[in-house]
Amino acid sequence: MTETLDGATSSPAGPTPTRAAVLAWSLWDWGSAAFNAVVTTFVFAVYLTGSSFGDKDVIAAQLGWALAIAGFLIAVLAPVTGARSDSSGRRKYWLGVNTFIVVALTAAMFFVQASPEFLLLGLVLLAAGNVFFELAGVSYNAMLAQVSTPRTIGKVSGFGWGMGYIGGIVLLLIVYFGFINPEVGLFGVTSENGLAVRVTMLIAAAWFGLFALPLLLRVPEYQAPDAERRAKVGFLQSYVELGHDVARLWRTSRQTVYFLVASAVFRDGLAGVFTFGGVLAASAFGFSPGEVIIFAIAANVVAGIATISVGVLDDRLGAKPVIITALVGLIVSGSLVFLLHDGGQIVFWTAGLALCLFVGPAQSASRTFLARIIPAGREGEVFGLYATTGRAASFLAPTAFALMVTLFGETYWGILGIMLVLLVGLLLLLPVRAKPSRMA
Numbered sequence: 001m002t003e004t005l006d007g008a009t010s011s012p013a014g015p016t017p018t019r020a021a022v023l024a025w026s027l028w029d030w031g032s033a034a035f036n037a038v039v040t041t042f043v044f045a046v047y048l049t050g051s052s053f054g055d056k057d058v059i060a061a062q063l064g065w066a067l068a069i070a071g072f073l074i075a076v077l078a079p080v081t082g083a084r085s086d087s088s089g090r091r092k093y094w095l096g097v098n099t100f101i102v103v104a105l106t107a108a109m110f111f112v113q114a115s116p117e118f119l120l121l122g123l124v125l126l127a128a129g130n131v132f133f134e135l136a137g138v139s140y141n142a143m144l145a146q147v148s149t150p151r152t153i154g155k156v157s158g159f160g161w162g163m164g165y166i167g168g169i170v171l172l173l174i175v176y177f178g179f180i181n182p183e184v185g186l187f188g189v190t191s192e193n194g195l196a197v198r199v200t201m202l203i204a205a206a207w208f209g210l211f212a213l214p215l216l217l218r219v220p221e222y223q224a225p226d227a228e229r230r231a232k233v234g235f236l237q238s239y240v241e242l243g244h245d246v247a248r249l250w251r252t253s254r255q256t257v258y259f260l261v262a263s264a265v266f267r268d269g270l271a272g273v274f275t276f277g278g279v280l281a282a283s284a285f286g287f288s289p290g291e292v293i294i295f296a297i298a299a300n301v302v303a304g305i306a307t308i309s310v311g312v313l314d315d316r317l318g319a320k321p322v323i324i325t326a327l328v329g330l331i332v333s334g335s336l337v338f339l340l341h342d343g344g345q346i347v348f349w350t351a352g353l354a355l356c357l358f359v360g361p362a363q364s365a366s367r368t369f370l371a372r373i374i375p376a377g378r379e380g381e382v383f384g385l386y387a388t389t390g391r392a393a394s395f396l397a398p399t400a401f402a403l404m405v406t407l408f409g410e411t412y413w414g415i416l417g418i419m420l421v422l423l424v425g426l427l428l429l430l431p432v433r434a435k436p437s438r439m440a
Helices: 019-042 044-048 056-088 091-111 116-146 153-180 192-218 235-252 254-275 277-283 289-317 319-339 345-371 379-392 396-408 411-429
Strands: none
Touching: 019 044, 019 091, 019 116, 019 153, 019 192, 019 289, 044 056, 044 116, 044 192, 056 116, 091 116, 091 192, 116 153, 116 345, 116 379, 153 192, 153 289, 153 345, 235 254, 254 319, 254 345, 254 379, 254 396, 254 411, 277 289, 277 345, 277 411, 289 319, 289 345, 319 345, 319 411, 345 379, 396 411
16 A cells, blocks of 8 residues: 555555556547637637527526536436446546547537527537536546556646646637638638638537547556446446445545535636636626637636646645645635726736636646545546536536626626635635545
């Protein structure tokens, strides 16, 4: 048995992972930026909520309901599918299946023309893509233990998150300057009937599919240890087993449960920083759509460099100090954006980029905190619970943002709503032991 830097013990999981395996694993994160940055944040979701599809306020509500349904399905399916991938020893197989379903759904977005009758198709594709992307993410996170050691897990996790940010930068630059910004883009593509955005979806699908291949070809399939193998059960019976597992988790590793709750809250605040960052830039600070994408590229540069760099500190100091420092930095930076909002775009550029310094490290360290205490053979199950708890709290940041804007009538007040969610997450995290014992 070996001891991790967070105080948890770990059984040797086989040969020391190679750098090639780490790079192959992280390239999935690089490719996933096609869905995170291009589909859900800066291009396709913005396209769907445009005036071409009808009343913007009505469409925004419909988009919210579509993503809410997707979130419910993820919360219900993630822990069970994760556990079943553990017990079946087909973790990489299901990662590949779910990844290429997302690729197919992204490519199908090409057929969503800029007309109201195509809105439903767009919403269904976006919601379904979110479901399968999150299910793929469960398997991907579970594979972190396969490509790292107790001494390198923080660095490897940070490297993966950083690769995701950098991949987003490169892809956004390609699609922005190649198709979206010019009146006539590459290959004669124009914005007529949404063609520039629709072609961008094909590029995003190809990008994700291409960069997922190294992981699927170079990282070995997961083999469950004999001691952790479980008898195969039916899909519905899996929920009964899940109930028993959660009850046992509460009895034997209560600190893990506390961390799952705290991380669900602060991770929703982290998601809110990016979800509403573009809205704040445009509505409160006067950024044009093109300037929003330029800021997004700069934000990804800062977040990527910070996340890769801080991964080393995660291994030396432990995950909890990194998360606490990042959350405090986020709250201070966000408060400056709010207090100095009259200063115009320079305030958003400086304090907003400061925010981005801390988002990635908090996300990466949250993943490593949990990965260090999961017994071999249960990674998929517990990261499924991680996804579920995150989805269970996913209403917090949007609700807090909307409530503050409604009460005070100005968009910039929504910043305080997001900071409040981060503060609550920080307060919930503080009592969690920094050196939790390994789960039973």
